[in-house]
Amino acid sequence: MNFESFASAQSMFLWATFGIALVLGVVVNKTNFCTMGAVSDWVNMGDKSRMRAWLLAIATAILGVVILEKVGMVSPGDAFPPYRNSQLVWVENLLGGLMFGIGMTLGSGCGNKTLVRIGGGNIKSIMVFLVIAVIAYFMVNPFPGSDQTLMSLLFYPWTSKLAIGLPSSQDIGSLISTENALNLRLFGGGAIGLVVLVLVFKSADFRGSFDNILGGLVVGLAVLAAWYVTSNVAINLDGETYNLRGFVQEWDFLAEDAAGKPADSRPLAPQSFTFINPMGQSLGYAASGFKSSFLTFGIMSVLGVILGSFLWSLLSRSFRFEWFASWRDFVTHFIGAVFMGFGGVLGMGCTIGQGITGISTLAVGSFVTFVAIVLGSALTMKVQYYKLVYEEEATFIKALVAGLADLHLLPNSLRKLEAV
Numbered sequence: 001m002n003f004e005s006f007a008s009a010q011s012m013f014l015w016a017t018f019g020i021a022l023v024l025g026v027v028v029n030k031t032n033f034c035t036m037g038a039v040s041d042w043v044n045m046g047d048k049s050r051m052r053a054w055l056l057a058i059a060t061a062i063l064g065v066v067i068l069e070k071v072g073m074v075s076p077g078d079a080f081p082p083y084r085n086s087q088l089v090w091v092e093n094l095l096g097g098l099m100f101g102i103g104m105t106l107g108s109g110c111g112n113k114t115l116v117r118i119g120g121g122n123i124k125s126i127m128v129f130l131v132i133a134v135i136a137y138f139m140v141n142p143f144p145g146s147d148q149t150l151m152s153l154l155f156y157p158w159t160s161k162l163a164i165g166l167p168s169s170q171d172i173g174s175l176i177s178t179e180n181a182l183n184l185r186l187f188g189g190g191a192i193g194l195v196v197l198v199l200v201f202k203s204a205d206f207r208g209s210f211d212n213i214l215g216g217l218v219v220g221l222a223v224l225a226a227w228y229v230t231s232n233v234a235i236n237l238d239g240e241t242y243n244l245r246g247f248v249q250e251w252d253f254l255a256e257d258a259a260g261k262p263a264d265s266r267p268l269a270p271q272s273f274t275f276i277n278p279m280g281q282s283l284g285y286a287a288s289g290f291k292s293s294f295l296t297f298g299i300m301s302v303l304g305v306i307l308g309s310f311l312w313s314l315l316s317r318s319f320r321f322e323w324f325a326s327w328r329d330f331v332t333h334f335i336g337a338v339f340m341g342f343g344g345v346l347g348m349g350c351t352i353g354q355g356i357t358g359i360s361t362l363a364v365g366s367f368v369t370f371v372a373i374v375l376g377s378a379l380t381m382k383v384q385y386y387k388l389v390y391e392e393e394a395t396f397i398k399a400l401v402a403g404l405a406d407l408h409l410l411p412n413s414l415r416k417l418e419a420v
Contacts, residue, residue: 025308060220096347101376119309274353276344
């Protein structure tokens with residue numbers, strides 16, 4: 001997709017993103033695709049249908065990316081954020097994932113679900129969105145009059161010391177052989193994707209669930225479509241082709257004047273859906289007075305999902321306002337939003353951003369974050385349930401040990417509460 005000017009190329013980049021996100025918002029609302037709900041159904045009821053939908057989205061994205069990367073149609077190696085970075089920040093992936101899993105449970109849904117709920121009239125989710133946005137923004141942007149961010153103050157000084165420097169990219173193919181990384185990603189990713197598909201569709205109940213199949217398939221394809229668009233929009237200038245980020249980096253030599261130059265070139269790199277950092281970007285966009293130079297892929301994603309969900313809620317007559325049931329409900333959602341804001345940026349993504357988009361690049365850190373998110377969410381649900389059943393008898397430690405035992409992460413002999 002070559003264009004003669006940066007303005008037309010950027011317009012395609014942003015509006016195509018908005019269109020894909022719009023479809024994503026419609027389908028996620030329609031099918032009730034929910035990653036937190038997937039964990040909840042599995043932990044509390046033993047129902048894996050929505051977990052299978054999530055896995056279907058992952059398999060679809062992996063298979064699509066490895067095939068399109070092989071034929072040169074997507075460029076996840078140049079992605080923003082850099083999923084395949086040679087620095088494996090495993091502590092950030094693990095801690096961020098655990099925090100996000102806890103947060104999405106307390107906040108009634110992940111970043112994507114928060115946007116979908118806003119589109120459906122949930123005012124509680126607006127508060128969650130705003131809290132996430134503030135934290136996500138200051139995790140990567142300095143405080144006014146300072147050069148310090150939340151990340152540099154709270155995490156980077158110690159997490160960076162535990163990072164593992166790798167000789168190559170951290171994707172599975174490159175770790176095995178840098179010379180044959182592309183083919184190894186194709187065959188390795190293909191094998192992973194096919195195995196996951198078999199596990200997903202071996203369930204007769206899942207095969208009979210139209211909404212779960214539709215939700216998983218569309219979410220996976222939306223992630224793939226975003227990879228394709230952001231990897232292929234380019235400017236053809238006097239026979240030379242430049243991608244958007246490369247053009248902005250050479251702006252003073254290529255552009256006629258400063259008008260229209262984006263504030264940052266990184267959000268113009270190849271990428272796909274993630275929703276926590278974009279909430280912070282949305283705050284920055286609003287704070288700038290809605291200057292077009294601050295408009296990014298992430299912001300268009302946020303707007304597209306909200307509008308898509310809103311349209312479906314009108315068509316299905318499911319739109320309804322919802323407010324906090326109590327002060328305790330408000331505090332719980334607030335704490336959840338705080339955890340999601342910190343965890344989503346620290347772990348470099350959410351259940352979509354790392355759990356599908358990141359995993360589609362076969363980055364080891366993405367798999368770590370995915371497992372940590374599921375674990376954090378499952379444990380939070382277990383603790384909540386034991387404290388509900390046993391009330392005062394169930395201290396946090398007792399409930400946590402019982403939850404870990406339920407998940408087979410501790411021996412049953414250590415539990416102080418009977419399994420429920």
